[in-house]
Amino acid sequence: MVVWMKLTKGLIAGLLITVLLTGCGANWGWYVVSPSTESGRSNLKFLIDGLGYTIALSICAIVISIVIGLLIALPGLAKGRAPRTMNRVYVECFRAIPILVLLLWVYYGLPVVLDIGITAFWAGVVALAISDSAFEAEIFRGGIQSISKGQIEAADSIGLSYYDKMRYVILPQAIRRILPPLGNQLVYMLKMSSLVSVIGLSELTRRANELVVTEYRPLEIYTILVLEYLILILIVSAGVRWLEKKMRADEQ
Amino acid sequence: MGNNGREPIIKIAGMGKSFGDFEALKNIHLTVHNGERVVVCGPSGSGKSTMIRCINRLEAHDVGTITVDNIDLNENTKNINAIRREVAMVFQQFNLFPHLTVVENLTLGPVRARKMNPADAEVLARKYLERVHIPEQAEKYPAQLSGGQQQRVAIARSLCMEPRIMLFDEPTSALDPEMISEVLDVMVELAEDGMTMVCVTHEMSFARKVADTMVFMDAGEIVETASPEQFFSAPESKRTQIFLNQILQY
Numbered sequence: 001m002v003v004w005m006k007l008t009k010g011l012i013a014g015l016l017i018t019v020l021l022t023g024c025g026a027n028w029g030w031y032v033v034s035p036s037t038e039s040g041r042s043n044l045k046f047l048i049d050g051l052g053y054t055i056a057l058s059i060c061a062i063v064i065s066i067v068i069g070l071l072i073a074l075p076g077l078a079k080g081r082a083p084r085t086m087n088r089v090y091v092e093c094f095r096a097i098p099i100l101v102l103l104l105w106v107y108y109g110l111p112v113v114l115d116i117g118i119t120a121f122w123a124g125v126v127a128l129a130i131s132d133s134a135f136e137a138e139i140f141r142g143g144i145q146s147i148s149k150g151q152i153e154a155a156d157s158i159g160l161s162y163y164d165k166m167r168y169v170i171l172p173q174a175i176r177r178i179l180p181p182l183g184n185q186l187v188y189m190l191k192m193s194s195l196v197s198v199i200g201l202s203e204l205t206r207r208a209n210e211l212v213v214t215e216y217r218p219l220e221i222y223t224i225l226v227l228e229y230l231i232l233i234l235i236v237s238a239g240v241r242w243l244e245k246k247m248r249a250d251e252q
Numbered sequence: 253m254g255n256n257g258r259e260p261i262i263k264i265a266g267m268g269k270s271f272g273d274f275e276a277l278k279n280i281h282l283t284v285h286n287g288e289r290v291v292v293c294g295p296s297g298s299g300k301s302t303m304i305r306c307i308n309r310l311e312a313h314d315v316g317t318i319t320v321d322n323i324d325l326n327e328n329t330k331n332i333n334a335i336r337r338e339v340a341m342v343f344q345q346f347n348l349f350p351h352l353t354v355v356e357n358l359t360l361g362p363v364r365a366r367k368m369n370p371a372d373a374e375v376l377a378r379k380y381l382e383r384v385h386i387p388e389q390a391e392k393y394p395a396q397l398s399g400g401q402q403q404r405v406a407i408a409r410s411l412c413m414e415p416r417i418m419l420f421d422e423p424t425s426a427l428d429p430e431m432i433s434e435v436l437d438v439m440v441e442l443a444e445d446g447m448t449m450v451c452v453t454h455e456m457s458f459a460r461k462v463a464d465t466m467v468f469m470d471a472g473e474i475v476e477t478a479s480p481e482q483f484f485s486a487p488e489s490k491r492t493q494i495f496l497n498q499i500l501q502y
Contacts, residue, residue, distance in 0.1 A: 153310050154347035158361030158413055159336040168360055172351050 010234045014227055032217040033224055043215065046207055047224055053203035054232070057121065058190045061128035065189070066182075068129065069136025074166075076141045087137065094134035100195050103127035107199045124196035132189055139185065143178035144170055176247050183240030187233050194229075204228050258285040261417060261448055262307060267316030269302060276302045278472045280316065284417075284465075289449045291459040291480075294469035295495060300452040303469070304419045307450065308339040321416065337365070340410030344422040346402045348394040354381070354405050355390040358412045366413070373412070380408040384438050400431030404438055411442075418442065420451040454499060460484060468492045 033047070034040035076087030094102075107123035110116075118126075147170050155165040197206035208225040212218045262284035269277040277299045284290050292300045305311040306318060309325060309332045318325040320335045349357050358377035362368040368376070381387045384404035386397075394402055403423055410418060420439070424432045436458050443449060443462040453459065459466060459480060466483035468476040468491070476489045487493050 148347075150343060150345050150347035151349065153341075154343065154349070156310060157308055157336060157339075157341040158409065159333060159365035160361065161365070164364040168364065169349055173349075176351070 032215050050204035050207040057193045060125045064129035065132035068133035072137035073140035091134045099131045120199045120201040139181045143174035261286045263319040267313045269313045287446045288464045289462050290465045291463040292452045292467045298469040299472040338416045340415035341419045342423050346406045380411040384408045399427045400434045403435045417448045
């Protein structure tokens with residue numbers, strides 16, 4: 001319940017700022033997004049409809065990036081030099097490429113290289129997932145390394161296979177420790193999804209840009225955009241905190 | 253020396269192990285027979301723990317051979333797993349899985365490594381919890397138990413693998429003094445039931461009570477192997493005498 005109170009507080013603060021700004025003497029024209037007029041309602045609906053893509057994009061990207069991140073993190077913990085080098089190369093390369101640059105390359109370059117067609121949505125998912133997976137890999141590696149050696153030895157001495165050891169002993173403990181940084185990544189991913197607007201996916205930011213072009217009301221429309229991201233991310237943060245609390249409760 | 257014509261089950265010959273330039277174990281020869289209780293003692297850093305950790309390959313030895321129940325211990329994963337099914341280990345720091353309840357700690361090995369069905373595994377788990385005298389703690393998490401109780405859970409977890417050999421790596425060294433006896437009691441009962449045990453410990457009264465064979469190690473070598481009667485009354489080596497004088501002084 002505490003998380004919902006915090007969420008509500010955040011929203012109230014956001015709205016207050018909006019109202020204050022409105023009172024600052026700027027020439028506000030809220031009519032563009034006023035729920036009381038036909039055109040205002042349709043503009044609002046147009047803006048909010050972008051949520052679907054933003055959310056779908058972020059969820060697909062985070063799920064894929066967690067899987068890749070884990071697959072990249074595990075060789076980073078191996079004894080041999082070759083798998084560790086592979087891990088380093090992947091992490092260093094993809095961590096170094098700006099997301100926007102990777103996105104442009106995946107959307108305009110990859111189809112040429114592989115001779116395939118790719119939609120803006122999947123280009124966005126691929127670029128965000130790959131870029132994020134490099135960070136996830138480091139988060140996972142850190143989390144797994146923080147589990148004491150004794151846990152691994154105990155798992156070995158009762159004869160667990162590598163898979164069972166990871167699945168039942170190491171990862172369940174590591175996941176509790178990496179949940180906060182993982183939540184961070186999720187928030188970061190949601191925000192970075194706005195970059196996909198540049199290749200034409202009609203998510204939240206793209207729609208705001210389009211509406212600004214037709215309505216000439218950037219101040220109001222971008223303010224709505226800010227609030228959309230704010231609400232979305234406050235909900236996600238509340239969800240992550242709830243999950244953290246639940247996992248901590250499980251442990252005791 | 254207590255082998256009474258019994259089968260040798262662990263054979264270590266000419267075994268050595270180095271960590272970088274440091275020679276942790278040198279030319280170790282040790283034979284443990286079925287049902288024999290071996291107590292290993294020696295000053296800290298003498299290689300006692302490293303030696304028993306080599307027996308189930310938590311450490312890999314560099315030279316020499318280790319054979320457990322006629323299986324050669326080498327880098328062959330199949331052999332390692334076969335040996336780990338027969339050899340259980342109890343650690344100084346218990347190493348229970350903190351995110352699992354006591355009964356889940358006990359059933360994980362049987363269910364995942366021995367493919368036992370979960371219901372049977374739970375029956376087994378409760379049987380061994382009974383045996384270490386804490387059946388009522390089954391649903392708790394390790395952090396809710398005292399150190400002595402945690403170590404007894406760890407012993408029960410090892411027993412659930414129904415091992416032929418149990419290794420104890422200073423099982424009472426991390427315990428508060430008042431909890432040591434409850435763990436030693438369980439270990440004495442195990443010994444009386446005929447379990448093959450190799451135990452690294454400083455508990456000399458326990459050693460006197462259960463050991464068939466005493467092994468004294470110093471600087472990575474086995475200095476002396478003797479029956480407890482001879483070991484405590486007339487140790488051959490000067491180093492053993494000095495060590496015993498130090499630890500039996502109080």
